[in-house]
Amino acid sequence: MTRVPPVFDSPDVVVGHGQLVGRVALVTGAGRNIGRGIACRLAAEGASVAVSDIDEGAAKDVVEAIHTAGGTATAVVGDASHPATVDRIFDAVEDVYGRVDALVNNAYARIGATSFKPFLQVDVADWQAFMAANTSLFFATSQRMSRTLALAGAPGTIVNVSSHGAARAHREHIPYDSVKGAMESFTRAVAVDLAPWGIRANCVRPGSVSVDCERMDWGPDDVRSTQIPMGRPGSVADVASAVLYLTSAESAYVTGQIFNVDGGMAAQARAPQVEPRWPAGPTNLTDFPARLLH
Numbered sequence: 001m002t003r004v005p006p007v008f009d010s011p012d013v014v015v016g017h018g019q020l021v022g023r024v025a026l027v028t029g030a031g032r033n034i035g036r037g038i039a040c041r042l043a044a045e046g047a048s049v050a051v052s053d054i055d056e057g058a059a060k061d062v063v064e065a066i067h068t069a070g071g072t073a074t075a076v077v078g079d080a081s082h083p084a085t086v087d088r089i090f091d092a093v094e095d096v097y098g099r100v101d102a103l104v105n106n107a108y109a110r111i112g113a114t115s116f117k118p119f120l121q122v123d124v125a126d127w128q129a130f131m132a133a134n135t136s137l138f139f140a141t142s143q144r145m146s147r148t149l150a151l152a153g154a155p156g157t158i159v160n161v162s163s164h165g166a167a168r169a170h171r172e173h174i175p176y177d178s179v180k181g182a183m184e185s186f187t188r189a190v191a192v193d194l195a196p197w198g199i200r201a202n203c204v205r206p207g208s209v210s211v212d213c214e215r216m217d218w219g220p221d222d223v224r225s226t227q228i229p230m231g232r233p234g235s236v237a238d239v240a241s242a243v244l245y246l247t248s249a250e251s252a253y254v255t256g257q258i259f260n261v262d263g264g265m266a267a268q269a270r271a272p273q274v275e276p277r278w279p280a281g282p283t284n285l286t287d288f289p290a291r292l293l294h
């Protein structure tokens with residue numbers, strides 16, 4: 001018997017518990033996939049959500065989905081890797097909701113094919129463009145929100161969406177993994193700097209997440225699933241729930257942390273295929289005494 005835990009994945013419509021009533025969240029890259037799920041989840045918990053994306057149609061579509069579910073949201077369109085545009089985005093949100101006190105840096109700029117080349121073939125100009133855009137995506141937004149909140153003496157939260165690539169390398173993903181490493185160091189550094197101001201900063205670090213553009217419909221017997229202790233890829237809802245925790249008052253004393261959302265991948269030393277004691281996989285219960293299951 002192989003046991004695979006169930007997936008809960010309906011990110012657009014969730015019954016919330018009002019954990020974020022009165023908060024104003026800005027989610028970058030919220031037009032699709034993980035960002036969309038985060039925006040919908042925060043809205044379901046009562047936050048007013050600024051859906052920020054470079055893709056106007058996608059941002060408006062998410063706003064419509066949130067309104068249909070009874071939530072509050074507005075679309076803010078622009079390239080969030082440009083500091084001047086970030087100022088325009090924040091000005092627009094402040095005009096509508098008065099402030100931003102919950103920032104989620106989720107956007108990732110897929111610039112060219114830069115992030116999918118062997119190291120020996122990565123062009124330095126491409127590297128510089130990729131790093132500049134993708135580090136600015138979390139620096140400029142975090143600084144703009146924090147300056148405004150510090151001046152007002154108001155608390156806030158930053159959640160950065162990292163990747164397991166920050167801790168363990170993907171093959172031929174040098175710029176991507178590097179920028180996520182920078183994001184995690186940045187998170188710890190600003191968490192310490194901003195703590196006296198009551199502004200918390202944390203990362204969620206997803207493992208393999210099934211999204212529209214890279215479906216990971218791996219069955220429990222697929223070799224990729226068997227490398228994940230929980231036996232399945234992550235869902236958008238799994239990531240959104242972690243972002244909610246780090247944004248809400250439930251995590252009031254948590255800052256500077258990297259929160260793995262990866263079905264146990266970071267915890268495991270070796271995949272089961274290479275564990276000599278577990279040739280049939282870690283969740284094989286065939287020989288498990290039935291009386292111990294009750």
Ligand SMILES: NC(=O)c1ccc[n+]([C@@H]2O[C@H](COP(=O)([O-])OP(=O)(O)OC[C@H]3O[C@@H](n4cnc5c(N)ncnc54)[C@H](O)[C@@H]3O)[C@@H](O)[C@H]2O)c1
Pocket residue numbers: 028029030031032033034035052053054055058078079080081105106107108109110161162163164205206207208209210211213214
């Ligand atoms: N999908 C995964 O398996 C996975 C795993 C680990 C981490 N992550 C991380 O999660 C985050 C979201 O991943 P995803 O797969 O949903 O990404 P995605 O590429 O599907 O969506 C990214 C969104 O960001 C928007 N965007 C891109 N550049 C922008 C810019 N300059 N300004 C504003 N918006 C911009 C895009 O239009 C898009 O809507 C990323 O940070 C990614 O690194 C994803």
